[in-house]
Amino acid sequence: xxxxxxxxxxVLLTMSGIVKTFPGVRAxxxxxxxxxxxxVHCLLGQNGAGKSTLIKVLSGAHQPxxxxxxxxxxxxxxxxxxxxxxxxxxxxxxELDLVEGLSVAENIFLGHEPHTLGFARRGLMRARARELMRxxxxxxxxxxxxxxxxxxxxxxxxxxxxxLAHDARLIIMDEPTAALAADEVDNLFRVVADLTAEGVAVxxxxxxxxxxxxxxxxxxxxxxxxxxxxxxxxxxPTSELVNLMSGRQVxxxxxxxxxxxxxxxxxxxxxxxxxxxxxxSDVSFTVRAGEIVGIAGLVGAGRSEVLETVFGAxxxxxxxxxxxxxxxxxxxxxxxxAAGVGLAPEERKSQALLLDQAVASxxxxxxxxxxxxxxxxxxxxxxxxxxxxxERLDLRPPDPRREVRTFSGGNQQKVVVARWLVRECTxxxxxxxxxxxxxxxxxxxxxxxxxxxxxxVAVVLVSSEVPxxxxxxxxxxxxxxxxxxxxxxxNELTEAAVLDMVMEGSEVVL
Amino acid sequence: xxxxxxxxxxxxxxxxxxxxxxxxxxSGRFRVDIRLASLLGVLVVLCAVGYFLKPDSFLSESNVxxxxxxxxxxxxxxxxxxxxxxxxxxxxxxxSMVALASVWMTTYATQEMGMFVMVLCALAVGLGAGLVNGxxxxxxxxxxxxxxxxxxxSARGLAERLSNRETQTVSVTSYNEFFRGDxxxxxxxxxxxxVVFAIGWxxxxxxxxxxxxxxxxxxxxxxRLAGINVKLHTALVxxxxxxxxxxxxxxxxxxxxxxxxxxxxxxxLDAIAAVVIGGTLLSGGRGTLIGTLIGVLIFTVVNSIFTQxxxxxxxxxxxxxxxxxxxxLLQYGTTRNRKT
Ligand SMILES: Nc1ncnc2c1ncn2[C@@H]1O[C@H](COP(=O)(O)OP(=O)(O)OP(=O)(O)O)[C@@H](O)[C@H]1O
Ligand SMILES: [Mg+2]
Numbered sequence: 001x002x003x004x005x006x007x008x009x010x011v012l013l014t015m016s017g018i019v020k021t022f023p024g025v026r027a028x029x030x031x032x033x034x035x036x037x038x039x040v041h042c043l044l045g046q047n048g049a050g051k052s053t054l055i056k057v058l059s060g061a062h063q064p065x066x067x068x069x070x071x072x073x074x075x076x077x078x079x080x081x082x083x084x085x086x087x088x089x090x091x092x093x094x095e096l097d098l099v100e101g102l103s104v105a106e107n108i109f110l111g112h113e114p115h116t117l118g119f120a121r122r123g124l125m126r127a128r129a130r131e132l133m134r135x136x137x138x139x140x141x142x143x144x145x146x147x148x149x150x151x152x153x154x155x156x157x158x159x160x161x162x163x164l165a166h167d168a169r170l171i172i173m174d175e176p177t178a179a180l181a182a183d184e185v186d187n188l189f190r191v192v193a194d195l196t197a198e199g200v201a202v203x204x205x206x207x208x209x210x211x212x213x214x215x216x217x218x219x220x221x222x223x224x225x226x227x228x229x230x231x232x233x234x235x236x237p238t239s240e241l242v243n244l245m246s247g248r249q250v251x252x253x254x255x256x257x258x259x260x261x262x263x264x265x266x267x268x269x270x271x272x273x274x275x276x277x278x279x280x281s282d283v284s285f286t287v288r289a290g291e292i293v294g295i296a297g298l299v300g301a302g303r304s305e306v307l308e309t310v311f312g313a314x315x316x317x318x319x320x321x322x323x324x325x326x327x328x329x330x331x332x333x334x335x336x337x338a339a340g341v342g343l344a345p346e347e348r349k350s351q352a353l354l355l356d357q358a359v360a361s362x363x364x365x366x367x368x369x370x371x372x373x374x375x376x377x378x379x380x381x382x383x384x385x386x387x388x389x390x391e392r393l394d395l396r397p398p399d400p401r402r403e404v405r406t407f408s409g410g411n412q413q414k415v416v417v418a419r420w421l422v423r424e425c426t427x428x429x430x431x432x433x434x435x436x437x438x439x440x441x442x443x444x445x446x447x448x449x450x451x452x453x454x455x456x457v458a459v460v461l462v463s464s465e466v467p468x469x470x471x472x473x474x475x476x477x478x479x480x481x482x483x484x485x486x487x488x489x490x491n492e493l494t495e496a497a498v499l500d501m502v503m504e505g506s507e508v509v510l
Numbered sequence: 511x512x513x514x515x516x517x518x519x520x521x522x523x524x525x526x527x528x529x530x531x532x533x534x535x536x537s538g539r540f541r542v543d544i545r546l547a548s549l550l551g552v553l554v555v556l557c558a559v560g561y562f563l564k565p566d567s568f569l570s571e572s573n574v575x576x577x578x579x580x581x582x583x584x585x586x587x588x589x590x591x592x593x594x595x596x597x598x599x600x601x602x603x604x605x606s607m608v609a610l611a612s613v614w615m616t617t618y619a620t621q622e623m624g625m626f627v628m629v630l631c632a633l634a635v636g637l638g639a640g641l642v643n644g645x646x647x648x649x650x651x652x653x654x655x656x657x658x659x660x661x662x663x664s665a666r667g668l669a670e671r672l673s674n675r676e677t678q679t680v681s682v683t684s685y686n687e688f689f690r691g692d693x694x695x696x697x698x699x700x701x702x703x704x705v706v707f708a709i710g711w712x713x714x715x716x717x718x719x720x721x722x723x724x725x726x727x728x729x730x731x732x733x734r735l736a737g738i739n740v741k742l743h744t745a746l747v748x749x750x751x752x753x754x755x756x757x758x759x760x761x762x763x764x765x766x767x768x769x770x771x772x773x774x775x776x777x778x779l780d781a782i783a784a785v786v787i788g789g790t791l792l793s794g795g796r797g798t799l800i801g802t803l804i805g806v807l808i809f810t811v812v813n814s815i816f817t818q819x820x821x822x823x824x825x826x827x828x829x830x831x832x833x834x835x836x837x838x839l840l841q842y843g844t845t846r847n848r849k850t
Pocket of ligand 1: 022023025026027045046047048049050051052053054094396397405406407408409410411436438
């Protein structure tokens with residue numbers, strides 16, 4: 001093991017009374033934070049509470065309006081991301097910040113390429129990149145691969161490697177696990193444990209409380225831009241944390257569900273032998289009206305790829321997709337949408353959002369004809385319907401005229417899901433619908449999905465969180481390495497059994 | 511299969527959340543107003559300069575009317591260009607399409623069939639050339655810059671061929687009478703600009719077609735995954751640009767009473783400049799037609815100031831360049847101030 005980078009237990013960073021305003025919003029309104037060397041300090045708070053803004057102040061991306069930052073007990077100013085890096089603060093942002101056209105290695109060392117006399121040392125760069133990817137448990141990602149070709153999780157790993165490449169004394173992770181599946185999370189936590197053992201401090205943001213129990217040491221809770229709980233122990237009861245975050249009691253249990261009573265013949269989706277070379281092969285399943293089918297599997301198992309192929313966003317090499325008895329044209333999203341299929345995609349920024357446009361425009365994007373008369377938009381109705389939907393999903397602030405860009409990550413996710421909730425689909429494909437969404441809004445979203453199913457919509461759900469798949473679905477499909485392993489009613493599966501299947505592939509006898 | 515699956519659809523947006531935030535959208539209207547206000551400011555200042563230099567003639571009815579008639583054709587072209595640029599495209603061929611349509615509608619054969627056929631011919635030629643651009647770009651996957659560069663060269667070439675590089679004078683008197691005349695005391699050319707502009711504004715801001723144009727320019731992948739037929743729509747947007755060139759050809763022919771393969775020279779530059787000055791982002795997804803119109807007017811006023819004061823075109827071009835930069839910086843400044 002290396003020399004400790006910091007004296008264990010010493011106070012590395014104190015932030016006090018931090019205020020940051022954006023036009024019309026006080027994102028931070030007096031926040032305090034204290035981070036010690038060698039600890040994992042968790043930040044908790046609802047969507048829009050100000051977590052990402054706080055860490056952007058810390059990483060030099062935003063300048064605070066008021067407040068004091070002390071680093072190693074001396075006043076410090078993080079005037080730019082570069083300055084923060086030089087002091088020893090590295091950040092993994094919530095939204096990926098990679099250059100897609102560059103390779104993995106080039107992204108990892110972007111801005112601080114190892115060089116001699118101005119010439120980049122490409123060999124060294126690659127070797128170090130390979131080493132970092134190995135440390136993250138992914139030696140198979142070649143340092144020369146173009147980042148745009150990696151999946152969301154692959155990109156997340158690269159962004160992680162980039163933070164590690166700096167030998168920082170404080171690493172900030174803003175929802176690093178939102179796109180990761182169980183095994184990736186384990187890998188990440190191993191890396192975090194190594195880091196803290198070396199005395200590196202980690203500021204960790206997540207909406208998954210169980211993760212905070214696993215790796216957190218202390219917790220700071222934010223609510224509406226203020227600190228409402230500082231330096232709590234990581235084993236503070238859930239109810240207390242949730243109460244602090246939301247000021248109310250939230251039951252995180254999955255809503256109770258009436259047994260599905262629709263006629264067995266009401267088959268909405270039939271997928272037959274669907275294959276895409278190198279992604280998945282021979283995938284067949286059906287979904288009935290009013291049924292929720294969950295797909296569990298690791299990242300890279302081909303779940304998102306299957307959904308996108310069913311939706312026509314990718315062209316199948318073989319196999320058929322039939323919706324309501326009619327075969328869909330291969331590789332045509334327009335045909336799928338016309339047949340009543342909707343897909344809330346995995347990557348909100350690149351695949352779903354018009355960041356510069358108003359929330360309402362984003363929400364109605366898939367239902368333009370329904371919100372117009374004779375080709376003319378009905379703006380008043382757009383605003384009204386978006387507002388109603390987003391109030392249910394607890395968008396903060398619930399203003400349909402604001403640009404999507406100005407919302408927090410979890411709130412942007414709500415906009416993505418809302419788009420398909422306002423369109424009346426017969427088949428809804430949800431790819432990680434709760435990515436980055438906080439506990440309270442999540443419960444609301446589950447309720448909405450159940451309502452949809454009750455009204456006869458067929459739902460296919462992909463989620464990295466096994467409890468979510470089990471709790472929400474009627475039937476669960478398990479995928480591993482591009483193949484469908486098992487199919488079983490959700491109530492006959494346990495979390496452990498599913499994890500076992502997706503990881504080892506041992507066919508558990510039920 | 512690699513553990514981390516390949517992704518077929520390359521994601522476009524990698525911009526970091528940490529980038530300086532855009533100004534609030536709740537004040538979206540407000541912001542647009544500030545931008546437009548600063549543009550209007552530039553226009554007013556220029557008018558004032560023109561007035562001080564030539565107090566008796568600059569704001570006279572005849573000069574204003576002649577300025578507007580000159581602005582009309584380029585204004586119509588700029589409306590089409592605004593659509594294209596909002597959809598994150600570019601059209602370098604507008605000037606050549608104007609030339610081609612103006613030549614085609616004034617050949618002997620066409621003129622013989624009368625004014626109505628001439629007009630239809632110009633519209634059809636413009637629309638057709640625009641659709642060729644659009645189909646190449648949307649379905650043939652040729653980059654807009656290249657596809658329209660090819661049209662830029664070949665449309666003008668075809669126009670030269672059709673006309674043997676000769677100016678074809680319009681002898682159809684009904685055509686000249688109508689398009690060079692007035693309605694309610696206002697020249698027909700200005701009416702045409704107003705109508706095209708109004709229709710363009712409604713289509714862009716009040717119809718699903720316009721919403722889709724913004725969506726495609728803002729994030730084409732998101733638009734596609736929302737079920738929008740991005741290819742068809744892109745082709746149609748270039749079709750609109752072509753149609754606008756057809757209309758502009760009618761106007762140019764009316765103003766000069768002739769069709770010539772040298773018509774519409776540099777229209778692509780003027781139109782792009784007007785659109786960009788008007789605050790439309792070259793990267794697509796954002797823009798206003800009102801801004802474009804003000805951009806066109808700014809150029810017209812500059813031209814008029816220079817011709818009235820007998821200044822050389824070289825000075826005029828230098829001034830144009832400076833104005834482009836000043837107008838863009840000014841808008842950038844007003845939005846920037848509101849950021850941090
Ligand atoms: N660039 C911006 N312009 C305007 N408002 C902003 C901007 N960035 C953030 N905000 C606002 O600041 C508040 C805090 O946002 P922040 O991103 O810090 O939330 P968060 O706690 O990270 O939420 P999440 O859990 O959803 O990621 C929100 O109300 C958001 O709308
Ligand atoms: Mg956040």
